[in-house]
Amino acid sequence: MIQNGNLLRALRISVLSLVVFGLLTPIAPGQIKITSPEEFFGFRLGSDRKIARWDKIVDYFKLLENESGHIKVVNMGPSTMGHPFLLVIISSEENLANLDRLQTINAKLSDPRGIAEAEIKGLIKEGKAVICQSMSLHATEIGGTQMAPELTYDLLSREDEETRRILDNVVFFLIPSFNPDGQIMVTDWYNKNLGTEYEGAGLPWLYHKYAGHDNNRDGDFLNLVESGYAAKIMYRDWVPQAYIDHHHMGSYGARLYIPPYCDPIRPYADPLIWREMSWYGAHIAYKLEENGKTGILNAAQYPGWGHFGWHWITPFHNIAGMLTESASANLASPIYIHPEQLEGRSRLFPEYEAQSTFPHPWPGGWWRLRDVVEQKEISAWALLDLAARNKETVLWNAYLKAKRQTERGSQEKPEAYVVPINQHDSLTAIKMINTLLLSGVEVKQAKKDLVIGNAFYPEGSFMILLAQPKMGLIRNLLGRTNYPDNYWTRDKEDGDPLRPYDLATHTMNEFMGVRVDPIAEVPEGEFQILSSQVPATGEVEGGEGHVLDGRLNASFKAVNLLLEQGVKVKRADQAMEGLLPGDFIVSAGPIEALKEIAEKTGVSFKALKSEINGGVHEVKKSRIGLYQRYYGGNMDEGWTRLLLEMFAFPYATLMDAEIKKGNLLARYDVIILPDDSPEMIMGEIPERYRRYLSSVPPEYRSGIGKEGIDALKDFVEKGGTLVTLGGACEFATGKFELRVRNTLGDLPSKEFFCPGSTLKVNFENSHPLAHGMPSEGVVLFNTNLAFDILPGQHNEMYETVVRYQERDLLQSGWLIGEKHLSGKPAMVRAKLGKGEVILFGFRPQLRCQTYGTFKLFFNALLR
Numbered sequence: 001m002i003q004n005g006n007l008l009r010a011l012r013i014s015v016l017s018l019v020v021f022g023l024l025t026p027i028a029p030g031q032i033k034i035t036s037p038e039e040f041f042g043f044r045l046g047s048d049r050k051i052a053r054w055d056k057i058v059d060y061f062k063l064l065e066n067e068s069g070h071i072k073v074v075n076m077g078p079s080t081m082g083h084p085f086l087l088v089i090i091s092s093e094e095n096l097a098n099l100d101r102l103q104t105i106n107a108k109l110s111d112p113r114g115i116a117e118a119e120i121k122g123l124i125k126e127g128k129a130v131i132c133q134s135m136s137l138h139a140t141e142i143g144g145t146q147m148a149p150e151l152t153y154d155l156l157s158r159e160d161e162e163t164r165r166i167l168d169n170v171v172f173f174l175i176p177s178f179n180p181d182g183q184i185m186v187t188d189w190y191n192k193n194l195g196t197e198y199e200g201a202g203l204p205w206l207y208h209k210y211a212g213h214d215n216n217r218d219g220d221f222l223n224l225v226e227s228g229y230a231a232k233i234m235y236r237d238w239v240p241q242a243y244i245d246h247h248h249m250g251s252y253g254a255r256l257y258i259p260p261y262c263d264p265i266r267p268y269a270d271p272l273i274w275r276e277m278s279w280y281g282a283h284i285a286y287k288l289e290e291n292g293k294t295g296i297l298n299a300a301q302y303p304g305w306g307h308f309g310w311h312w313i314t315p316f317h318n319i320a321g322m323l324t325e326s327a328s329a330n331l332a333s334p335i336y337i338h339p340e341q342l343e344g345r346s347r348l349f350p351e352y353e354a355q356s357t358f359p360h361p362w363p364g365g366w367w368r369l370r371d372v373v374e375q376k377e378i379s380a381w382a383l384l385d386l387a388a389r390n391k392e393t394v395l396w397n398a399y400l401k402a403k404r405q406t407e408r409g410s411q412e413k414p415e416a417y418v419v420p421i422n423q424h425d426s427l428t429a430i431k432m433i434n435t436l437l438l439s440g441v442e443v444k445q446a447k448k449d450l451v452i453g454n455a456f457y458p459e460g461s462f463m464i465l466l467a468q469p470k471m472g473l474i475r476n477l478l479g480r481t482n483y484p485d486n487y488w489t490r491d492k493e494d495g496d497p498l499r500p501y502d503l504a505t506h507t508m509n510e511f512m513g514v515r516v517d518p519i520a521e522v523p524e525g526e527f528q529i530l531s532s533q534v535p536a537t538g539e540v541e542g543g544e545g546h547v548l549d550g551r552l553n554a555s556f557k558a559v560n561l562l563l564e565q566g567v568k569v570k571r572a573d574q575a576m577e578g579l580l581p582g583d584f585i586v587s588a589g590p591i592e593a594l595k596e597i598a599e600k601t602g603v604s605f606k607a608l609k610s611e612i613n614g615g616v617h618e619v620k621k622s623r624i625g626l627y628q629r630y631y632g633g634n635m636d637e638g639w640t641r642l643l644l645e646m647f648a649f650p651y652a653t654l655m656d657a658e659i660k661k662g663n664l665l666a667r668y669d670v671i672i673l674p675d676d677s678p679e680m681i682m683g684e685i686p687e688r689y690r691r692y693l694s695s696v697p698p699e700y701r702s703g704i705g706k707e708g709i710d711a712l713k714d715f716v717e718k719g720g721t722l723v724t725l726g727g728a729c730e731f732a733t734g735k736f737e738l739r740v741r742n743t744l745g746d747l748p749s750k751e752f753f754c755p756g757s758t759l760k761v762n763f764e765n766s767h768p769l770a771h772g773m774p775s776e777g778v779v780l781f782n783t784n785l786a787f788d789i790l791p792g793q794h795n796e797m798y799e800t801v802v803r804y805q806e807r808d809l810l811q812s813g814w815l816i817g818e819k820h821l822s823g824k825p826a827m828v829r830a831k832l833g834k835g836e837v838i839l840f841g842f843r844p845q846l847r848c849q850t851y852g853t854f855k856l857f858f859n860a861l862l863r
């Protein structure tokens, strides 16, 4: 069928060339038959109890590409688990043939520096609106991906004026699944349970190999393969003028949330962005009402200050980044909802009653996947329609946003950020610069040494001017951020602080422990604009032995690679000539292998200056077990798995049955409990989750139970290391009766509140667990834990590794009740029997983003 299609396509192109040369009259587009989704899949998409699987959807798009000249299917590459990640480009044949030119125009309008307004006006006439929409990033939110083939079919087969106008004026980038792996997992899981009592049950494990639901918390750090593709599409190759990410929400509120967002809004976007979102949202709302759709909510529930996932970070790339959220059915099984079960209870949508942003409530009844597909297609179409009707306005706005953001960057303070090349962990600084480059930020590198005020920056240091179109992004990533404490962020009745949608700050340099200096005025100097990733290639010096800098995260990867090859590695216990505590010493090793590791990690093998007589110990290769549970999986577990792989730590996944069996020390030296509530680890499911979780088949219900506690305690007492992250600390302090208490446990939120913020701490870097750390810095606090060590007979069994500073703790984010943290232990090592429990009250490795504290975690695994 596909080969036939190719023939057809070749034929059509040659026919087209005859048309172009005036030898034939044009053929109407409808003359080549476009296969409908119903014909191809054998059912109407969105039908009850049917989900089209990703491989079939890929085949369908390939077929359409052969049948129509209005579509180009680009395979961006394999997903995390090896499935094709597609970008589908839909536009007129003429536009698709002219994509290179349209891309140039898009680039100039998105970065008009140095281009005269007269030229801009010409480009706006010639250019096309670029609109991107992505589907089902959260793979259980299946409606978007099920809708995409139908939307595409309609765009390719309809012949009315509205459709023609869209194809002529818009280049539409469709990402039909942002998470192909999850789409396949969910489809197979759904089909497996179809017709059983577990029909429609949620997936018991993460629907992305590493990130699960957190795959939209990665639009800034780009740790996931899929994020890399999206960044290429939207941050670098093109800058769309508008973008919608199509999601689902719970089943009992509005039927559909559409743009705009409500308050608060994050600062530093061009204000026009917020106006554009209202404009698009109004058209989408109008079109839904015109089509008789009810229960549509806008300007409520989702605030304009969220996490840095795709729809929330794109506004800072000057893209009108928006969201739709459909009420969920039970995957493809319908759900019945009684009128009295419907509720508001969200930001600016307090009651389930008509209000100006929710004028037409849905009355309740059956709710089906088909309802989702239809409302999503109307929304997606409306965005394309409005952009097509107003192409020149959309492009003029693109120009204005970029121009005004650049002007603001040159007029406001600071004017630039400087990232010194000589800093605590210079390789992590380079990693940060490379991440910014992947986001399309312009970075310059100093060709000569630089002096700014009293500060000296050696050649190779980086400078990021704010006078560039992505000023808002840079300011949010590299400047201190105060989350607002105001009318919009407090409960209207009791004044309790409202939890931000995610973290209260996303300051990349703070998370990464990278020094970034704000500079009031752009200095003179010679710079080059970086046009590709900054290479970090280490060198291997000659000599008898080598030293690896213990301050570099990348040194841990190098050591893991060395240990894998059987090379002996030692570690300095104290400062010595040419050595800092925590530095690694490699006494021998085949030079070629060292060179390869230096190249792979960027770490230099420096020559060992003097002979070592004591003060070192041999690094032992730990056998690491990482605890994993069901009930939808634990995202922190997934990210931790990715982090271990990124830094070449060997590990095994450890599940309930193995823990319960006991004798853990025979197989593991270190066991990691990722951030989780003690109840979830135990398998005592809190009432609030019960409705959803009880529907899962029994083999996917997890919890280590009483036997698990005994097994883990036995493991520690006999000499094992238990690492507990965030909430999991309370499991250890509670179940092992450690003399450590969470000081924040019962405080009401008005008294203490600190959602996802960076806080100042002191690192006790003479302690082996803090080797390689600076003496002070920040940690990411996100789980309400600080410790009191309770007085007892053996206080010496407890060691504080990280401690909150006394005052002015908040670096970025939101902190109420500083006094409750002031001077308290943030990370504690508790000895128990022959072993130890390492308690991290903050999040040392959140989402593979907090590079600044990775070493604390790595030290617990590799000493």
Ligand SMILES: [Zn+2]
Residues within 6 Å of the ligand: 138, 141, 247, 248
């Ligand atoms: Zn979602």
